[in-house]
Amino acid sequence: MWLAAAVPSLARRLLLLGSPPPPLLLLLSRSSSRRRRLHSLGLAAMPEKRPFERLPTEVSPINYSLCLKPDLLDFTFEGKLEAAAQVRQATNQIVMNCADIDIITASYAPEGDEEIHATGFNYQNEDEKVTLSFPSTLQTGTGTLKIDFVGELNDKMKGFYRSRYTTPAGEVRYAAVTQFEATDARRAFPCWDEPAIKATFDISLVVPKDRVALSNMNVIDRKPYPDDENLVEVKFARTPVMSTYLVAFVVGEYDFVETRSKDGVCVRVYTPVGKAEQGKFALEVAAKTLPFYKDYFNVPYPLPKIDLIAIADFAAGAMENWGLVTYRETALLIDPKNSCSSSRQWVALVVGHELAHQWFGNLVTMEWWTHLWLNEGFASWIEYLCVDHCFPEYDIWTQFVSADYTRAQELDALDNSHPIEVSVGHPSEVDEIFDAISYSKGASVIRMLHDYIGDKDFKKGMNMYLTKFQQKNAATEDLWESLESASGKPIAAVMNTWTKQMGFPLIYVEAEQVEDDRVLKLSQKKFCASGPYVGEDCPQWMVPITISTSEDPNQAKLKILMDKPEMSVVLKNVKPDQWVKLNLGTVGFYRTQYSSAMLESLLPGIRDLSLPPVDRLGLQNDLFSLLHKQADMQEEKNRIERVLGATLSPELIQKVLTFALSMSAAPLCGQCAH
Ligand code: BES
Ligand code: ZN
Numbered sequence: 140m141w142l143a144a145a146v147p148s149l150a151r152r153l154l155l156l157g158s159p160p161p162p163l164l165l166l167l168s169r170s171s172s173r174r175r176r177l178h179s180l181g182l183a184a185m186p187e188k189r190p191f192e193r194l195p196t197e198v199s200p201i202n203y204s205l206c207l208k209p210d211l212l213d214f215t216f217e218g219k220l221e222a223a224a225q226v227r228q229a230t231n232q233i234v235m236n237c238a239d240i241d242i243i244t245a246s247y248a249p250e251g252d253e254e255i256h257a258t259g260f261n262y263q264n265e266d267e268k269v270t271l272s273f274p275s276t277l278q279t280g281t282g283t284l285k286i287d288f289v290g291e292l293n294d295k296m297k298g299f300y301r302s303r304y305t306t307p308a309g310e311v312r313y314a315a316v317t318q319f320e321a322t323d324a325r326r327a328f329p330c331w332d333e334p335a336i337k338a339t340f341d342i343s344l345v346v347p348k349d350r351v352a353l354s355n356m357n358v359i360d361r362k363p364y365p366d367d368e369n370l371v372e373v374k375f376a377r378t379p380v381m382s383t384y385l386v387a388f389v390v391g392e393y394d395f396v397e398t399r400s401k402d403g404v405c406v407r408v409y410t411p412v413g414k415a416e417q418g419k420f421a422l423e424v425a426a427k428t429l430p431f432y433k434d435y436f437n438v439p440y441p442l443p444k445i446d447l448i449a450i451a452d453f454a455a456g457a458m459e460n461w462g463l464v465t466y467r468e469t470a471l472l473i474d475p476k477n478s479c480s481s482s483r484q485w486v487a488l489v490v491g492h493e494l495a496h497q498w499f500g501n502l503v504t505m506e507w508w509t510h511l512w513l514n515e516g517f518a519s520w521i522e523y524l525c526v527d528h529c530f531p532e533y534d535i536w537t538q539f540v541s542a543d544y545t546r547a548q549e550l551d552a553l554d555n556s557h558p559i560e561v562s563v564g565h566p567s568e569v570d571e572i573f574d575a576i577s578y579s580k581g582a583s584v585i586r587m588l589h590d591y592i593g594d595k596d597f598k599k600g601m602n603m604y605l606t607k608f609q610q611k612n613a614a615t616e617d618l619w620e621s622l623e624s625a626s627g628k629p630i631a632a633v634m635n636t637w638t639k640q641m642g643f644p645l646i647y648v649e650a651e652q653v654e655d656d657r658v659l660k661l662s663q664k665k666f667c668a669s670g671p672y673v674g675e676d677c678p679q680w681m682v683p684i685t686i687s688t689s690e691d692p693n694q695a696k697l698k699i700l701m702d703k704p705e706m707s708v709v710l711k712n713v714k715p716d717q718w719v720k721l722n723l724g725t726v727g728f729y730r731t732q733y734s735s736a737m738l739e740s741l742l743p744g745i746r747d748l749s750l751p752p753v754d755r756l757g758l759q760n761d762l763f764s765l766l767h768k769q770a771d772m773q774e775e776k777n778r779i780e781r782v783l784g785a786t787l788s789p790e791l792i793q794k795v796l797t798f799a800l801s802m803s804a805a806p807l808c809g810q811c812a813h
Contacts, residue, residue, distance in 0.1 A: 191565035193333060194236070194268075197228040200331055200338040201281065202377075207299070207327070208345035208370075209315040209390055214292040214301055216315070218328050222284045222338075226277045233277075233284065236325035236332035237262065237269035239298070240290045245271050249282040267325055267332075267566075286329055296454040298326025299388075304451040306392070307413045314391025316450050316465065318458055321508060322566040324383035332383045334504050335612045340378040345370055346390045351409070353389045355381075355462040357444050378461065379441055380610045382504050387460030389448055396422050400429040404440050409448035410472060420473035420483060421447055424490040427529040435524075436498050437602045438609070445497070447471060447490065457489050459496035459518075466493075484526070484533055491522035491529075503605055506612040508563040511572060512638070513615050516559065516581020519543065520589070523582075539586070540725050540753050545760050547580035548730070551642055552668035552764070559584065560615065560638040576641075583728050584637045590726045591633070591683035591700075592626045600625030633681040633700070637728065642666065644680045646701070649734035650719060657713040659686070662705040666730050668764070679704055685723040688713055692749050695723050718744050725757030732765055738782055745785040759783060 202223040209216040218240075224233075224247075233247070245257035259272035271286075292301040292315050301313045317327060325332040344352045345364050348371045352358075356376040364370035378386075394415040397407040406425045408418030425447055433439050442462045453467040470489040473482060495518045505514050526535045550556055559581050561572055589597050600622035608617060615638065619631040637643075645666035651658045663682065665672040681702045685695040688710065699708055710719065718740045721731045733741070741758070744750040750758070762783050 191266075194331055194336070195234050197230045198224055198226050198233045198277070198284075199336060200224050202339045202341065203328075203330065204341040205328055206343040206345065206372075207388065209292055209299070211292075211301070211313050211315060211347070211350075211390070214294075214313070216290050216292055216299060216327075218286075218288045218290065220284070220286045220288070220328055220330075222286075223281060224284045225281050226279050229276050229278050231273045231276050233257075233271045233273075235269055235271070235329045236267055236322070237329040238264075238267040238323075238325045239293070240288050240326065240329060242269065242271075242329065243287040243289065245284070245286045247271075247273060247277055247282055247284050249278060249280055252282075254285075267322070269329060288329065290327065293326070296452055298323040300452075302391070302450055302452040304391070304411060312392065314389065314451070316389045316391070316453075317387045317460070318454060318465065319386060319460075320384040320458060321511075321569040322384070324386055327386075330383050334382040334384060334508070335506050337380045337382055337504070337610065337612070339380055340386055341375070342378075342386070342388065343372055343374045344388055344390060345372050347371075349392075350390050351393050353387075353409070353446055353448065353463055355385070355387055355460060356442065357405075376443075379502075381461055381501065385459070385461045385501055385504075387458075387463045387465065389450070389463065389465070393448065394418075395446075398422055398426050400426045402430045402433050402439065404429050404442070405444040407444070407446045408471065409446060411449065411451070411468070414472065417472040417474055418447075418449075419475070420478075421471050421486055421490055424487045424529065425494060428491055428494045428525055431525050431528050432495060432498060435521075435598060435601070436605050437598070438498060438502070438605050440497060441502060442497075445494075447493075457493050459493040459500060461497065461501045464493045480533075484530075484535065484538070487526045487530060487533070488522045488535075491525035492518045495521045495525065498605055502610065503608040504612050506614045508566065508569045508572075509560065510613075510615050511563070511569065512559045512561075512577035512581045513618065515573065515578050516585055519578045519582035520585040523586075536724075537753055537756070539582075540756055543579035544583045544586075544725065544728075546575055547583050548643065548728070548760070548764075549668075550575055551580055552666055554667070554669060556641045558639050558641045580728070584634070587637075587683060587726055587728050588622070588630070588634060590685075590724075591698075592622060592628060592630070596626040597622065629681075633683070636680040640678050642678060644682060644729045645732055646682065646684070646721060646729050647732045647734075648721060648737065650737050652713075652715050653709075655712050655714075657688075657710040657717075657719055659708045659710065659719065660705070661701060661708065663701065663729075666764075677704075680729070682727060682729055684721060684727060686710065687720050687723045687754075689718045689744055689749065692720075692744060692754070693723075693751055720744070720750070720754065720758075722757060723754065724751070725753050725760075730761040730764060731758075732761070742782060742785055745782065 200222050204221040206219045207216055242260045246254045248254040255273050255275055257271040258274050261270040290299065292299055294301055297318050299315060299317050302316050303311060303313055305311055322332055324330055342354045346352045347369055352373040354375040355378050358373055359376045360374040362372055364372050392412050393409040394412050395407045395409045396415050396418045400406055406422060408422045410418040429440055445462055447464045447466060449468045449471040450465050451468065453465065456470050457464065457466040471486060473486055499517050500514045505511060523535050523539045526533060557576060559576055563569055563572065603625060604618050604621035616631060619634055623630040642665050644663040647662045649660050663680065665678050681700060684699050684701050686697045687694060688696050697708065697710055713719065720741060745755060
C-alpha cells in the first residue's frame, strides 16, 4: 500500500520522458513531492538586501470602504476608497503602500470638520509607497480619507489581474481575480499593506449584471448601477478585522455546487461553467474539514460562508483569502469519471491546508513575514492531520514521510540550506522564503513537536493561542509560550534549536545488554550530505527521541528528550533476543546510525514485516543516505546493503516492477503532473 502510493508520479514522469525505469532503490527512496514551490532552496540566487522601512504609524486604518469597477474589455479598473482612519500623531502627510495605481484625487476629512484636499502625491515606486501631502496639519483623532484612483487589470497573476478562459461555446473571455499575498493588495487599492495593520472592509463591486461577483463576505445588497443599465453594484457584508493580504474579489462566469456544513457554514465550490460536477469532491472535503477544525481548535469558523473557487490562471497552488479561497484548477476539481486517487488525495490536502489558514493565519496573523514559516509549516502539517481524520483509508501520513519529511531532510543536509526562521526585511525577500524548508521542514518539526507534547495538550495550547490572539497578530514565540503553558514542557528551548539553525542531527546509537536491561549510548552530530561534520563547535539540538522494541513495534517503550551531545538510557526488561529501534513512526527530524550489532538485530523485524511500514521507510532512507557516506568502509557497506535489501522483500520488488511496467502502457490521468 505505502510503496504503491509513493511511487506513481515519479515513475510516470520518468516513463513519460522516455527514460528507462530508474534503479529500484531510487524509486523506493525518492518519493516525489507534488507541490509546486517557487524555489526548492530559496537562498541560491539571493539578491542583495535592500534597505527597508515599515510604514510610519502616525495614521492607521480602522475601516476600508472600497468600491471597484473593473472593465473586463479594456482591462482597467476604477476605484473609490473611503477609509475611516485614526491620526495618532499630528502630521501633514499620509504614507501608504501603492503600486501601479494612479491616484486622481485624495482628501482627508477630520470627523465633524471640513475636507482637506491633498496637494501632492509623491510616489516612491521602488518602495511601492505613496506620500499624500496636505496643506494643513491633520490633528489627532478620527477622520475619513477619500481616494479616487485607476489601475490596470494586469496579466501578471498578482494584485487585481485578468484571467483568460474559454466559454463552452469556444469564446475567449476574461475574469477579474485577485492574488494579494504577500504584498500585492497595494496593486488593487492604496492601503497599509502590512500583515499587522488590520482593519475591517466594506467591499462593493460594480460588474456586468450577467457575471458572478464574489468577495470575502456574503452579499448584502445588489442594485442596478445608475449610469449603466448593463451593470449592477454588489455590496458585501463587513469583514472581521483582517490583514490586507487576505482580501479578495472575483468577477467572472462560474457554476457552483453548495452545501451547509454540520456547524452551519454555507460552503460553495465554484467551477468553470458546465463543470459543477467536478466541484463535488472538494465540497465534500470542505464540509468535513470545517467541523474538524472547529473541534480541534475549539473556536468556530467566524464567517457565515466560505467559497472555494477554481481560477484558470493562478500562480500559486492555492490561496487562503478569508472566506474566498482561490485554487488553481488542478488543486480543486475532480472529474468523477477520470481522476485517479492520488488527485483526490492532493485536492483533499490542499483544501485541508487552506481551510486551516482560516484560523491559523487569518484569525491570528503573523506579526511580520519573518513568521511566515510558522503559518505555512503549521498548515502543511495539520492538512495531513485533517485528511487522516476525514479519509483514514488514504493512510496519508505515510505520504507525508515519503514526500515532505524525506525531501526536507535531503535539502537540509546540504551546506547551502538555511534555518527555517529567517528574518525578513524588505517584502521582496518574502517570495524567497516560500521554499521546501519553510513548508516541509516546518511541517516536519511541528509534527515532531505535536508528538512530543501529545495531542491533548497540543490542542489545549492551540486553543489558548488562537483565543488570546484572535483578530490580532502573533510571533512564533507566542505559540511556543501557549504550548509551553499547556504542556509544562520546555517548548521554546526545544524549538529554537530546530528553527533558528539549519540542518539536523545524526544520532549514533549502540547498545549493551546488562542483565535484564538494555543500555543505550546515544550521541549526536550534525548530519551533512557531504561527509562527516568536521568543524569545531558542532551545532546541537534538543531532540525528542522515542524508542520501541520487538515486544511492541507500534508503541514507544521509552520517550526521552536528548538535550546533550551524549547520553545513556536504560531500557528495563529487554531480553537479549529483542531488537531495539529509535524514531517510532519516523516522526523525529533526525537520522539514526546504529552500531553494527543493533543494525543486524533489526533484520528479523524487517523480514517478517513486524516493523511498521513508516519505520521501514525511515530506516531505509537513513541507510541509503549513510551508504553514500560509508562508501569506503566495505564491511559496513555490505551490512547496510543486506539490511536495505531486506527492506525490499522479493514480493515488494515484484510489485514495484509490475507496477512500473504497467505504467508504460497505462493512459495518464491529466491531473497527475501536478
Ligand atoms: N499562502 C499560500 C499561498 C502563497 C504562497 C501565496 C506563496 C503567495 C506566495 C498558501 O496557503 C499555500 O501554501 N499554497 C500552496 C499549496 C498548499 C497546499 C501547500 C502553494 O501554493 O503551493
Ligand atoms: Zn499555506
